[in-house]
Amino acid sequence: MPAGGRALLALLGLPALLALGCAADSDSAEGGPERRRPGPGPACPRDCGCTQEGVVDCGGIDLKEFPLLLPELTNHLSLQNNQIEEIFPEELARLYRLETLNLQNNRLTSKGLPEEAFEHLENLNYLYLANNKLTVAPKFLPNTLISADFAANYLTKIYGLTFGQKPNLRSVYLHNNKLSDAGLPDNMFNGSNNVEILIMSSNFLKYVPKNLPPALYKLHLQSNKLEKIPKGAFSELAGLRELYLQNNYLSNEGMDNETFWKLSSLEYLDLSSNNLSQIPNGLPRNIVLLHLEKNAIKVIDRDVLTQIKNLEYLLLHNNKLKARGIHPLAFQGLKKLHTVHLYNNMLERIPSGLPRRVKTLMILHNQISEINRNDFATTYFLEELNLSYNKITSPQIHREAFRKLRQLKSLDLSGNNLHTVPFGFPKNLQVLKLKENEISIIPKGTLSGMTKLRELYLSNNKLKVNSIYSRAWRELSSLQSLDMAGNQLTSIPLGLPESLEYLYLQNNKITTVSENAFESTPKIKGIYLRFNKIAVGALKESIFQNLKHLQVLDIEGNLEFSNSSKNKDDSEEEMEDEEEEEEEELR
Ligand SMILES: *[C@@H]1O[C@H](CO)[C@@H](O)[C@H](O)[C@H]1NC(C)=O
Numbered sequence: 001m002p003a004g005g006r007a008l009l010a011l012l013g014l015p016a017l018l019a020l021g022c023a024a025d026s027d028s029a030e031g032g033p034e035r036r037r038p039g040p041g042p043a044c045p046r047d048c049g050c051t052q053e054g055v056v057d058c059g060g061i062d063l064k065e066f067p068l069l070l071p072e073l074t075n076h077l078s079l080q081n082n083q084i085e086e087i088f089p090e091e092l093a094r095l096y097r098l099e100t101l102n103l104q105n106n107r108l109t110s111k112g113l114p115e116e117a118f119e120h121l122e123n124l125n126y127l128y129l130a131n132n133k134l135t136v137a138p139k140f141l142p143n144t145l146i147s148a149d150f151a152a153n154y155l156t157k158i159y160g161l162t163f164g165q166k167p168n169l170r171s172v173y174l175h176n177n178k179l180s181d182a183g184l185p186d187n188m189f190n191g192s193n194n195v196e197i198l199i200m201s202s203n204f205l206k207y208v209p210k211n212l213p214p215a216l217y218k219l220h221l222q223s224n225k226l227e228k229i230p231k232g233a234f235s236e237l238a239g240l241r242e243l244y245l246q247n248n249y250l251s252n253e254g255m256d257n258e259t260f261w262k263l264s265s266l267e268y269l270d271l272s273s274n275n276l277s278q279i280p281n282g283l284p285r286n287i288v289l290l291h292l293e294k295n296a297i298k299v300i301d302r303d304v305l306t307q308i309k310n311l312e313y314l315l316l317h318n319n320k321l322k323a324r325g326i327h328p329l330a331f332q333g334l335k336k337l338h339t340v341h342l343y344n345n346m347l348e349r350i351p352s353g354l355p356r357r358v359k360t361l362m363i364l365h366n367q368i369s370e371i372n373r374n375d376f377a378t379t380y381f382l383e384e385l386n387l388s389y390n391k392i393t394s395p396q397i398h399r400e401a402f403r404k405l406r407q408l409k410s411l412d413l414s415g416n417n418l419h420t421v422p423f424g425f426p427k428n429l430q431v432l433k434l435k436e437n438e439i440s441i442i443p444k445g446t447l448s449g450m451t452k453l454r455e456l457y458l459s460n461n462k463l464k465v466n467s468i469y470s471r472a473w474r475e476l477s478s479l480q481s482l483d484m485a486g487n488q489l490t491s492i493p494l495g496l497p498e499s500l501e502y503l504y505l506q507n508n509k510i511t512t513v514s515e516n517a518f519e520s521t522p523k524i525k526g527i528y529l530r531f532n533k534i535a536v537g538a539l540k541e542s543i544f545q546n547l548k549h550l551q552v553l554d555i556e557g558n559l560e561f562s563n564s565s566k567n568k569d570d571s572e573e574e575m576e577d578e579e580e581e582e583e584e585e586l587r
C-alpha cells in the first residue's frame with residue numbers, strides 16, 4: 001500500500017490554482033483581442049496577460065517587485081513563481097475587487113507583507129502564499145476568505161483574526177512551517193465554523209490544538225512532535241473522515257478510551273510511526289483503513305478491534321507482536337476485514353483466530369517455524385498469503401494445512417528453510433514463490449494438479465536436473481514463467497509445458513543445450529541462460545529456429561569457445577556422481 005499522505009501533500013490546494021493558470025494562459029496569446037494595450041488608464045503590466053474579465057497573469061516572469069498600477073477591476077491576480085519580496089500596501093488596497101491572489105513561490109517576508117495590506121480586500125476568497133519566507137502570519141485576513149495556503153513558510157505565529165471570524169473559510173494549509181503550540185491562538189478558528197480541511201503536518205506541535213472547527217472532514221497533523229491528545233480534542237468532530245497522526249511521539253498515555261470515540265464518520269486513521277504499545281481503546285466503528293504500523297505494539301486485546309465493524313484494512317507491520325499476544329477473539333465479527341499486514345513482527349506461529357474474511361495476509365519477516373493443520377482452517381477467502389522470510393522447514397508444514405484455501409491465488413514461502421518442495425499446495429494457485437530456500441528435491445506429486453499455476457519461482461535453491469520428478473512440469477498446463485536461476489542444473493529441464501513463455505536459468509551449471517530442449521515449448525519468448533558453462537560456439541542454430549515467438553535469448557557470460565575440453569570433462573564427472581546420489585534419495 002502506498003503512503004498516500006506524502007503524495008497528497010504535494011497536491012494540496014493546487015487544483016484551483018491550476019485552473020486559474022490555464023485560463024490566464026489561453027487569454028494571454030500575443031496580440032489577442034482581450035489583451036489590454038498601454039494607453040490612457042491603467043495598463044496591463046509588461047509581460048503579463050490581462051483579460052477584460054479582470055484576470056491578470058504575471059506568473060513566472062521574474063518579477064522582483066509587486067507590479068504598479070494594475071487595472072482596478074482586477075479580480076484574479078497571478079503573481080506566482082516570481083521573486084517578489086514585498087507588497088506595496090497602497091497598490092494592493094486599490095484592488096478591492098480581488099477574489100484570488102496568488103503569490104505562491106516568491107520571496108515574501110513578514111516585514112514585506114504589511115498588516116493593513118489585506119484590510120481593503122473585501123472580496124478576497126482565495127489567498128495563496130505557499131513557498132515564501134513568512135515568519136508570522138498576517139494579523140488580519142478578510143472575512144470573505146474561502147481558502148488560505150501558507151504551506152512551506154517559516155511561520156511561528158498565528159493570530160486570532162488570521163483564520164478566526166471567517167464564516168466562509170473552508171480550507172487552511174499550514175504544512176511545513178515552524179509552528180509550536182505557543183504560536184497558536186487559544187481559539188484559532190473562533191467564528192470560522194465551516195472549515196473542512198486543515199493541514200498542519202510537518203510543524204512542531206506537541207499537543208493536538210483545541211477548539212478545532214466542527215465541520216472538519218480532513219485533519220492532517222502528521223510529522224509533528226505530538227505527545228498528547230488533550231481530552232475532548234476530537235469530541236466535536238462528528239464529520240471528520242480522515243485523521244493523519246502518523247510520525248509523532250504519541251503513546252497510550254497521551255490518549256484515553258474516549259479520545260477517538262466520538263469520531264463517528266472517521267474512515268481513515270493513521271497512527272503509524274508513533275510510540276504506541278497497545279492499540280488505543282475506543283476506536284469508532286466506521287474506520288475502514290487503520291494504520292498502526294511502526295509502533296511498539298505487543299498485544300491485541302479481545303475488545304480493542306471488534307467494535308470497528310467497517311474495518312477493511314488493518315496495518316500492523318513493524319511492531320512487536322507475538323502470536324500469544326494476540327487474543328484468539330481479537331478479530332471476531334470483523335466481516336469486512338480483508339487485508340491484514342503483520343510483517344516484521346515477532347510472530348513465532350500463525351496467530352489463532354485470524355479474521356474469517358481475510359483475503360490478503362502479509363505475515364512475512366517473522367519467526368514462524370511451523371504451519372499446523374488448522375492454522376488456516378477457517379480463512380476460506382484467502383487469496384494472497386505471504387509467508388516469506390520466516391523459519392519454516394519442510395517437515396513442519398502439515399500436509400493438510402492449506403486444504404481449505406480454495407481461493408488462494410498467490411503463495412510466497414521464499415526465504416524459509418525448506419529442503420524439499422512441500423506437499424499439499426492449494427490447486428488453484430496462480431503464483432507460487434519458493435525462492436531462496438535450500439530446496440534440493442521436488443518430490444513426486446508435489447506440483448500435480450496445479451493447472452492454474454502461471455508463475456513458479458524456484459530461484460536460488462539447490463536443485464539438480466535429476467532431483468526433480470520426471471513429470472513435474474507436465475501438468476502445469478498454464479505455466480508461463482519458470483524461474484530456476486541460481487540452482488545446480490546441468491542441462492535444460494525436460495518436458496517443460498507447452499504454455500511456457502519465460503524460462504530463467506541463469507547462474508546454473510548448464511554445459512550443453514540439447515537439440516530438442518525447446519521442442520515442447522513453441523510459445524517461448526525469453527530464454528535466460530546467462531552465466532552458465534555453455535560452449536556458445538557449439539550451440540546449434542537449429543535449436544532455436546522454430547521458436548517463432550522468441551524475443552530474448554540471453555547467453556552472456558558463458559564460454560566463448562568450445563576448447564576448454566579438460567574443464568568440461570571434470571565438471572561432467574562431478575555432475576554424474578551427484579546425480580546418482582540424488583536418484584538414491586528420490587527412491
Ligand atoms: C470568540 O469570538 C467571540 C465573538 O464572536 C468573542 O466574544 C469571544 O471572546 C471569542 N473567543 C475567543 C476564545 O477568542
Ligand SMILES: *[C@@H]1O[C@H](CO)[C@@H](O)[C@H](O)[C@H]1NC(C)=O
Nearest residue numbers: 256257258259261281282283
Ligand atoms: C472509558 O473507560 C471508562 C472507565 O473505565 C468507562 O466508564 C467508559 O465507558 C469508557 N468509555 C468508552 C468509550 O469505552
Ligand SMILES: *[C@@H]1O[C@H](CO)[C@@H](O)[C@H](O)[C@H]1NC(C)=O
Nearest residue numbers: 249250251252253275276277
Ligand atoms: C515511548 O514510550 C515509552 C514508554 O511507553 C517511553 O519510555 C519512551 O521514552 C517513549 N519514546 C519516545 C521516543 O517518546
Ligand SMILES: *[C@@H]1O[C@H](CO)[C@@H](O)[C@H](O)[C@H]1NC(C)=O
Nearest residue numbers: 364386388410411412431433
Ligand atoms: C511477498 O512480500 C515480499 C515483500 O514485500 C514481496 O517482494 C513478494 O513479491 C511478496 N510475494 C508475493 C507472492 O506477492
Ligand SMILES: *[C@@H]1O[C@H](CO)[C@@H](O)[C@H](O)[C@H]1NC(C)=O
Nearest residue numbers: 560561562563564565566567
Ligand atoms: C580457448 O581458446 C582461446 C582462443 O584460442 C584461448 O584464448 C583460450 O585461452 C582457450 N581457453 C581455454 C580454457 O583453453
